[in-house]
Amino acid sequence: MSRSQAIADILTRAILDHRLVPGCKLGERELSEIFDVSRIVIRQSLIRLADDGLAQIERNRGAFVARPSMQDAMEIYDALTLVEQGVAAQLSDRLGPAGWAELRQHVERQRQAVASGNDALADVLGQEFHTVFVRLSRNKVMQEIHAQLVRRTTLLRSLITADFDYCNLLDDHARVVELLEKGRLKPAMELIDAHHRSVVRGYIMDRQVFPELTPREALEPYLDGKAGEAPKPAPRKKTGDRGGTGAHAHVHTAK
Amino acid sequence: MSRSQAIADILTRAILDHRLVPGCKLGERELSEIFDVSRIVIRQSLIRLADDGLAQIERNRGAFVARPSMQDAMEIYDALTLVEQGVAAQLSDRLGPAGWAELRQHVERQRQAVASGNDALADVLGQEFHTVFVRLSRNKVMQEIHAQLVRRTTLLRSLITADFDYCNLLDDHARVVELLEKGRLKPAMELIDAHHRSVVRGYIMDRQVFPELTPREALEPYLDGKAGEAPKPAPRKKTGDRGGTGAHAHVHTAK
DNA sequence: TCTTATTGATTGATATCCAATCCTGTGTTT
DNA sequence: AAACACAGGATTGGATATCAATCAATAAGA
Numbered sequence: 380m381s382r383s384q385a386i387a388d389i390l391t392r393a394i395l396d397h398r399l400v401p402g403c404k405l406g407e408r409e410l411s412e413i414f415d416v417s418r419i420v421i422r423q424s425l426i427r428l429a430d431d432g433l434a435q436i437e438r439n440r441g442a443f444v445a446r447p448s449m450q451d452a453m454e455i456y457d458a459l460t461l462v463e464q465g466v467a468a469q470l471s472d473r474l475g476p477a478g479w480a481e482l483r484q485h486v487e488r489q490r491q492a493v494a495s496g497n498d499a500l501a502d503v504l505g506q507e508f509h510t511v512f513v514r515l516s517r518n519k520v521m522q523e524i525h526a527q528l529v530r531r532t533t534l535l536r537s538l539i540t541a542d543f544d545y546c547n548l549l550d551d552h553a554r555v556v557e558l559l560e561k562g563r564l565k566p567a568m569e570l571i572d573a574h575h576r577s578v579v580r581g582y583i584m585d586r587q588v589f590p591e592l593t594p595r596e597a598l599e600p601y602l603d604g605k606a607g608e609a610p611k612p613a614p615r616k617k618t619g620d621r622g623g624t625g626a627h628a629h630v631h632t633a634k
Numbered sequence: 635m636s637r638s639q640a641i642a643d644i645l646t647r648a649i650l651d652h653r654l655v656p657g658c659k660l661g662e663r664e665l666s667e668i669f670d671v672s673r674i675v676i677r678q679s680l681i682r683l684a685d686d687g688l689a690q691i692e693r694n695r696g697a698f699v700a701r702p703s704m705q706d707a708m709e710i711y712d713a714l715t716l717v718e719q720g721v722a723a724q725l726s727d728r729l730g731p732a733g734w735a736e737l738r739q740h741v742e743r744q745r746q747a748v749a750s751g752n753d754a755l756a757d758v759l760g761q762e763f764h765t766v767f768v769r770l771s772r773n774k775v776m777q778e779i780h781a782q783l784v785r786r787t788t789l790l791r792s793l794i795t796a797d798f799d800y801c802n803l804l805d806d807h808a809r810v811v812e813l814l815e816k817g818r819l820k821p822a823m824e825l826i827d828a829h830h831r832s833v834v835r836g837y838i839m840d841r842q843v844f845p846e847l848t849p850r851e852a853l854e855p856y857l858d859g860k861a862g863e864a865p866k867p868a869p870r871k872k873t874g875d876r877g878g879t880g881a882h883a884h885v886h887t888a889k
Numbered sequence: 890t891c892t893t894a895t896t897g898a899t900t901g902a903t904a905t906c907c908a909a910t911c912c913t914g915t916g917t918t919t
Numbered sequence: 920a921a922a923c924a925c926a927g928g929a930t931t932g933g934a935t936a937t938c939a940a941t942c943a944a945t946a947a948g949a
Contacts, residue, residue: 380693381691381693381901382901382902383681383901406930406931407930407931408929408930408931416902416903417902417903417904418931419674419902419903419933420901420902420903422678422931422932423677423678423681426638426678426681426682427681427685430681430682430685430686431685436636438635438636438910438931438932439909439910439911439930439931439932440910440911440912440930440931441930441931451774451775454773454774454775454776455775457724457773457775457776458773458775458776458779461717461720461721461724461776462716462717462720464720464723465716465717465719465720466716468716468719469712469716518709518712518713519706519709520706520709520710520712520713520783520786521709521712521713521716524713524779528775531775636932636933637932637933638932638933661899661900662899662900663898663899663900671933671934672933672934672935673900674933674934675932675933675934677900677901693900693901693941694899694900694901694940694941694942695899695900695941695942695943696899696900
């Protein structure tokens with residue numbers, strides 16, 4: 380793989396881990412020193428990030444981690460809902476027994492993780508559910524679109540006031556699978572919609588985000604060869620946020 | 635705008651106009667001489683094209699215009715159908731009178747173009763319909779996803795045996811609008827699906843595509859400043875293809 | 890004729906340099 | 920003291936030249 384792609388992947392992970400927060404300057408010189416490559420390679424990486432919606436390049440000003448607006452957030456969640464509803468409709472028509480089994484098995488694995496108190500694993504599995512869901516459509520184009528939207532929702536999570544609990548929404552997943560398998564498409568789609576709406580409605584993005592890490596500090600754990608085993612989640616000072624990047628951050632709006 | 639973005643746009647147009655056909659080598663040196671820029675700028679342009687799915691970069695081999703497979707074609711049309719159906723569902727809920735008026739007006743303009751024999755205009759309007767349709771969702775993220783899918787379908791049209799008539803499917807457009815406005819969402823969605831399915835089913839992509847133009851010839855009309863007024867459609871030797879890039883190439887499968 | 894080796898071309902990447910632009914800090918003016 | 924103007928520094932966007940690695944196609948040899 381090209382060096383610029385590899386670096387783009389690292390930057391992407393750092394952003395998704397909330398180690399590089401929205402608005403953070405991604406200076407060419409600084410990054411080139413961090414990764415020990417030339418500025419041009421960094422430029423190419425930044426172009427890739429910008430094409431993916433994770434960075435924003437301003438002419439003669441440089442690249443910054445994207446700072447999506449509330450409007451952007453709603454549009455991203457709308458698009459994600461649209462895609463997942465569409466996939467749900469396709470699956471309810473076309474999915475074979477093996478597919479349903481895989482979905483049920485995934486939910487079951489997550490259930491066991493929750494039961495055994497392994498929150499981190501449950502979180503990861505909760506994220507993965509959506510990916511598996513879309514993968515079963517056997518449409519790589521759709522998978523890539525969906526993955527990009529998920530990345531952007533993860534970026535959004537850097538911007539919200541992190542005063543929420545993670546519930547992995549095992550119930551929602553199980554119910555979606557159940558409804559779809561029974562052919563009850565419409566309730567399933569409404570459940571998907573309701574889920575995403577409840578998430579985005581809890582967003583409060585007025586606050587400015589201040590980077591707690593310099594790019595050098597943020598990227599240090601990803602450097603130095605295949606050290607990717609311990610991905611190092613995001614550090615947070617304030618709340619009890621465990622730093623997960625779960626796609627299921629569920630905001631408790633009701634009291 | 636950055637030079638690499640401008641060049642990427644030109645390359646994109648040339649590909650969508652079928653002047654650069656799938657498989658065509660996009661050599662860095664050649665392009666850098668054509669556009670009179672350094673190789674680095676070209677590399678950045680090619681990265682953008684690859685991210686958009688219009689080019690494919692092979693390590694140490696270079697970039698080529700993407701050569702999507704039949705599988706890719708089906709997946710792209712599936713994704714397009716999914717997106718447009720989802721947008722249709724949203725519009726049937728949320729679109730106001732002004733929106734419906736705009737859609738009806740667009741269809742009417744296309745009807746007039748057809749009636750007056752202005753096929754070229756009718757073709758453009760037929761393409762635009764889908765774009766307008768998605769724009770009314772007021773979701774820029776969705777718009778960009780849709781636009782990318784449309785670009786890829788246009789690329790696909792370089793690969794099919796061009797033995798079909800262009801009918802602008804005014805009827806389909808009018809009917810979709812009519813059905814949606816009446817709240818008959820399901821038939822409208824089925825109509826969208828049927829349309830795209832009929833298109834992709836007519837595809838025959840066994841044939842190899844041979845470039846009839848060198849990159850230098852293909853790109854010449856786009857160079858030299860704002861000469862973009864006469865976009866120069868694609869040249870075709872064989873059929874009566876008028877060179878349109880209409881999103882509504884409708885294959886007459888039934889006899 | 891088939892296999893192997895060499896050569897040429899192209900890509901990936903680096904270093905250095907330059908122009909244009911933006912930010913900032915200072916100094917001047919009112 | 921406040922507002923404005925200007926100059927300098929820093930950063931980006933880009934050009935050029937160069938080098939290593941890899942691929943492809945040809946040429947040499949069995």
